[in-house]
Amino acid sequence: MKHTNLERGSVARWLSGATVALTLCFVGAFAQAETTVTALLPFTKVDNAARFTEELYARFQEQHPDISIEFDYLEHDAYHTKMQTLAISGNLPTILTLWPGKRTGYLTDQGYAMDLRPMIEQDNIAETQRAVFLSPQGANGEVYELGLPLVNYSNVVYANKALMAELGLEYPATLEEFEEQAAKIIEAGYRPVVYGDQSAWVMQSCLLSMLTARIGGLEWFDKARRGDSASFSDEEFVSAIATVSRMVDSGLIAESEPMTTREQAMSLFVSGRSVYLVGGIWEVSNLKNALSEDQQANIGMYTFPEIAGQRTTSASSSGALNTGYGISSSASEAEAAAAWEWVKFVIDYANADLATKYGILPVYKEGGIEEFLENTLDMESYRFSSGIETVLPVIDDKMDAEGVNEIINAGLQELILGNTTPEKLAVAYENWVAANDSNRQ
Amino acid sequence: MLLTGPALFVYALVIVLPVLYSLVLSFTEWSGVGWPRFVGFENYSRMLSDPVFWHSLRNNALIVLVSLIGQIPLGFFLAYILYRRLVRLPAFFEAVIFFPTLLSPVVVGLLFAVVFAPVGLIADLIGKIQGLPLFELLIFNSKSMAIVPYLIVILWMYTGIYMIIFLANLQKIQSETIEAAVLDGASEWGILIKIVMPGQIPVFLTTSIYAIAGSLKGFELLWVMTEGGPSYYSSVLGLYMIESTFSYYKYGFGSAVAIMLILLSVVVIVVLTQVAERLARET
Numbered sequence: 206m207k208h209t210n211l212e213r214g215s216v217a218r219w220l221s222g223a224t225v226a227l228t229l230c231f232v233g234a235f236a237q238a239e240t241t242v243t244a245l246l247p248f249t250k251v252d253n254a255a256r257f258t259e260e261l262y263a264r265f266q267e268q269h270p271d272i273s274i275e276f277d278y279l280e281h282d283a284y285h286t287k288m289q290t291l292a293i294s295g296n297l298p299t300i301l302t303l304w305p306g307k308r309t310g311y312l313t314d315q316g317y318a319m320d321l322r323p324m325i326e327q328d329n330i331a332e333t334q335r336a337v338f339l340s341p342q343g344a345n346g347e348v349y350e351l352g353l354p355l356v357n358y359s360n361v362v363y364a365n366k367a368l369m370a371e372l373g374l375e376y377p378a379t380l381e382e383f384e385e386q387a388a389k390i391i392e393a394g395y396r397p398v399v400y401g402d403q404s405a406w407v408m409q410s411c412l413l414s415m416l417t418a419r420i421g422g423l424e425w426f427d428k429a430r431r432g433d434s435a436s437f438s439d440e441e442f443v444s445a446i447a448t449v450s451r452m453v454d455s456g457l458i459a460e461s462e463p464m465t466t467r468e469q470a471m472s473l474f475v476s477g478r479s480v481y482l483v484g485g486i487w488e489v490s491n492l493k494n495a496l497s498e499d500q501q502a503n504i505g506m507y508t509f510p511e512i513a514g515q516r517t518t519s520a521s522s523s524g525a526l527n528t529g530y531g532i533s534s535s536a537s538e539a540e541a542a543a544a545w546e547w548v549k550f551v552i553d554y555a556n557a558d559l560a561t562k563y564g565i566l567p568v569y570k571e572g573g574i575e576e577f578l579e580n581t582l583d584m585e586s587y588r589f590s591s592g593i594e595t596v597l598p599v600i601d602d603k604m605d606a607e608g609v610n611e612i613i614n615a616g617l618q619e620l621i622l623g624n625t626t627p628e629k630l631a632v633a634y635e636n637w638v639a640a641n642d643s644n645r646q
Numbered sequence: 647m648l649l650t651g652p653a654l655f656v657y658a659l660v661i662v663l664p665v666l667y668s669l670v671l672s673f674t675e676w677s678g679v680g681w682p683r684f685v686g687f688e689n690y691s692r693m694l695s696d697p698v699f700w701h702s703l704r705n706n707a708l709i710v711l712v713s714l715i716g717q718i719p720l721g722f723f724l725a726y727i728l729y730r731r732l733v734r735l736p737a738f739f740e741a742v743i744f745f746p747t748l749l750s751p752v753v754v755g756l757l758f759a760v761v762f763a764p765v766g767l768i769a770d771l772i773g774k775i776q777g778l779p780l781f782e783l784l785i786f787n788s789k790s791m792a793i794v795p796y797l798i799v800i801l802w803m804y805t806g807i808y809m810i811i812f813l814a815n816l817q818k819i820q821s822e823t824i825e826a827a828v829l830d831g832a833s834e835w836g837i838l839i840k841i842v843m844p845g846q847i848p849v850f851l852t853t854s855i856y857a858i859a860g861s862l863k864g865f866e867l868l869w870v871m872t873e874g875g876p877s878y879y880s881s882v883l884g885l886y887m888i889e890s891t892f893s894y895y896k897y898g899f900g901s902a903v904a905i906m907l908i909l910l911s912v913v914v915i916v917v918l919t920q921v922a923e924r925l926a927r928e929t
Contacts, residue, residue, distance in 0.1 A: 282892070286892070289678045289679060289895070290678070292679065293678070293679055311677070311679060311895070315679060378691070391780065394779045394780065395780075396780065403872075403873060403875060403876075404873060405873075405875060405876075405877075447912050459764075459782065460787060461765065461782040461783075461784060461787070462785060463786070463787070463875060463876030463877065464763065464786040464787070464872070464875065465763070465764055465765065465877050466759070466763070467744075468762055469764075469765055473765065521907040594853030606893070606894065607893075611698075611814075612892065615877040615878055616877075618875065618876045618877040619876075619877045622787050622876060622877075624789065624877075
């Protein structure tokens, strides 16, 4: 009987102890997580970006225990479909992943995203971020998103320096020299350049965009975009497309390109069957996976050679600002403040070490990231990015997707196959833009 | 009527209603945000004046043709050979021919994308034989030929399913009938035409309907293999519809293409049914 009383006593003590502990946990949890916000991310949990976000969030929580963010992940295309549905039903997450260009216009143009300018001004973000990363994104100068300060350069010429040395080649200074090299390389039994244009956007994003802005100039492009005394049927755009034709004729673009996948192009390059690869800066991570450290040291990254009569410096590449975080316009004051803390944390130079750990190489106003770089290809990539003087617009980042995909992307493939002319393609695109593109509305 | 009620209700819910909804949407412009805007026949006129639509329709017609005069007759022919045991190890051949139908279209698409790639398996083989290291297979570069590799793949992949259907039906023929014909001195050709074929006409009709429906709606294998490219050279209506609807959020236009696909299926199947009925009456 005594034994039972003892048991009862210890159970009672245990229960009361557990109750106190649980209460403390709940109180602590409520005291700490005062604001909970939601975020939907356009990548899956197996993505490198997800691991970076999770580690960044763990660091964020150490500094902001009063803010909880519930992240949800979705594959890129599904993300856009779901965001549209959520917008219509009034259930958007607090934190939105937004594109600086047209991609998430269905949110920013419809008033679903908050203009961040008052907060940028209040926290003096211009002191810590380069002006290019605070560029206007809306028709009236609105800034809807801020992300890691980096430009996704879409035109990088990757060179196999070992193969170049074997063939006695130096990186060409001009397009003419590039064309002369093509003949020599083909004669030696190699492919001069690979792109991997099966998905059709590559030739436009990674080549034509750069050619257009180099040949036409930034001012002309902006005028043509708006239809302000310039258009895409102008000589500037025709000449840029004609340069693609010229590159086909000289062997710098193979006729097989429209059916060569990115994977096949990458395989031709890393296996030493092609001297050059043209692609975006994102290929660095693919090259790091495919090549050994020694082989990576043989990869050079260059801007496209000078084009006769170009209006923009050769130290230029086409590129789009990184995607970033915005805030839903339906967020409450407390939610918006919590979301803004996250946005500021993401762009903070103090987290540069974490970004570089995941192969992301931001460019900060407050300092460099060289000290965090260990990989030779990362260093080459950072050297490339730091050397860019002018960022040229990527056509599909500035113009409506349908016209770019259906007219330019498909048209460039036909051009490579010799089934259309630069003039016809330019006129067809201008007609579409004039009738449909939101830049002209 | 009362007994068929539940079935009719389910049918209306999952087939009739979505089709009607698509029909209504096809007369509107809707991006998925806000309310649809009525535009009359604009989507249809835009679709009919688009060269990509006509090229996709042409490719679909070729796919239907390959199904009707390729997969089905070949499937029947192979089934007959196996049924009459004109080869050794019929069970082995049955398994080998049927095997591709068990594979995922995505796997098959990826496999044949590599086989037919400009720098793929076939190009490598030809390059090695001819001693040309830069040899590239450029069959996709021709607007009229770009669909051919896909036609070869579907012939390889789906013939097995028709072979199995025919084989199952052939096995219903009583062996005594065939044996009697053989004893009467009938040739193999005579057995095929006079005894076997007449009983297979309804099967030909069923498989044809199945082939047409499958040919018009299929796109996943093609998407993985070519993405409809280069340009739009290997596109089909299913792909055209998907891209219009989900890439540019043109749900109205996509619905118009969907309605066109339904109409095409119905028209072709009705014509085929009438032809088959006439054929059955004559034989």
